[in-house]
Amino acid sequence: MLFAEDNKLVFRYDDHTLWIEPWSHNAFRVRASKLASMPAEDWALSEALPELGDRVSISTPSPKSEPHAEATITNGHIKATVSARGKIIMYDAKSGRKLLEEYARNRMDVADPKTSALTIEARELRGIPGSTDFHTTLRLESLDRDEKIYGMGQYQQPYLNLKGTDLELAHRNSQASVPFAVSSLGYGLLWNNPGVGRAVLGRNVMSFENYSSKSIDYWIVASDSPAEIVEAYAGVTGHVPMMPEYGLGFW
Numbered sequence: 001m002l003f004a005e006d007n008k009l010v011f012r013y014d015d016h017t018l019w020i021e022p023w024s025h026n027a028f029r030v031r032a033s034k035l036a037s038m039p040a041e042d043w044a045l046s047e048a049l050p051e052l053g054d055r056v057s058i059s060t061p062s063p064k065s066e067p068h069a070e071a072t073i074t075n076g077h078i079k080a081t082v083s084a085r086g087k088i089i090m091y092d093a094k095s096g097r098k099l100l101e102e103y104a105r106n107r108m109d110v111a112d113p114k115t116s117a118l119t120i121e122a123r124e125l126r127g128i129p130g131s132t133d134f135h136t137t138l139r140l141e142s143l144d145r146d147e148k149i150y151g152m153g154q155y156q157q158p159y160l161n162l163k164g165t166d167l168e169l170a171h172r173n174s175q176a177s178v179p180f181a182v183s184s185l186g187y188g189l190l191w192n193n194p195g196v197g198r199a200v201l202g203r204n205v206m207s208f209e210n211y212s213s214k215s216i217d218y219w220i221v222a223s224d225s226p227a228e229i230v231e232a233y234a235g236v237t238g239h240v241p242m243m244p245e246y247g248l249g250f251w
Helices: 226-237
Strands: 002-005 008-013 016-022 027-033 056-059 071-075 078-082 088-092 098-101 123-127 134-141 149-154 166-169 176-183 187-191 197-201 205-213 216-222
Touching (some): 008 071, 027 071, 078 216, 088 216, 098 187, 134 216, 176 226
Antiparallel strands (some): 002 008, 071 078, 078 088, 088 098, 134 205, 166 197, 176 187, 197 205
8 A cells, every 4th residue: 555644655565564754855764664653763863854845746546546556755856666565766856867776576566577486575574583673674776786885884894885895783893883875876875773783785785684673764865976965964863063172182
């Protein structure tokens, strides 16, 4: 079921609920859970949001639509489509260029040209025995073999371009994990899940994983320049305060 609710696009199937909502200019927050209600925590997305006015538009299938009709939501420079079976594809709304596509290989959506018998879900929420949490995994297509990915914090490794790397999402001595990536394809993605996990930025499949969480939660922004992407990220997560003069020492 696809419908609009409170300025967001909602997909619901069995016990799986998906929300795509505008979250600042040219950006979406995407959440998915199997709980009765979506968790309310905003985690790293701590800043107040600007008024978006008429920048947001949502189109959902009518009851008389084709059974495989999709829904769309647009926020400035970014557009998302959701298939009748819940698969998300993100586009640059200005050029129509594909930015991001979920990696799904199953027979649930026969209209998907990538339908397959592999039974791999793009959004997996696997229950943890004795807990209300899930082991969550988000799988994404690797759309361009020449894509370059930067960011993700501080790791003891010689790679500037992180495409092809496997990263632990955890803080350790000499390792600061900040799960925000900037892509040369024109998007920035924050994995907004404060827990230990894993990010695999593979050349065939990219995935983000959390070992114990109540939902899949990420923020994505589209822009033409890395500077604008990082500025948008700071706008939703907070700006670094100026160090007080007494702390500057001889600087």
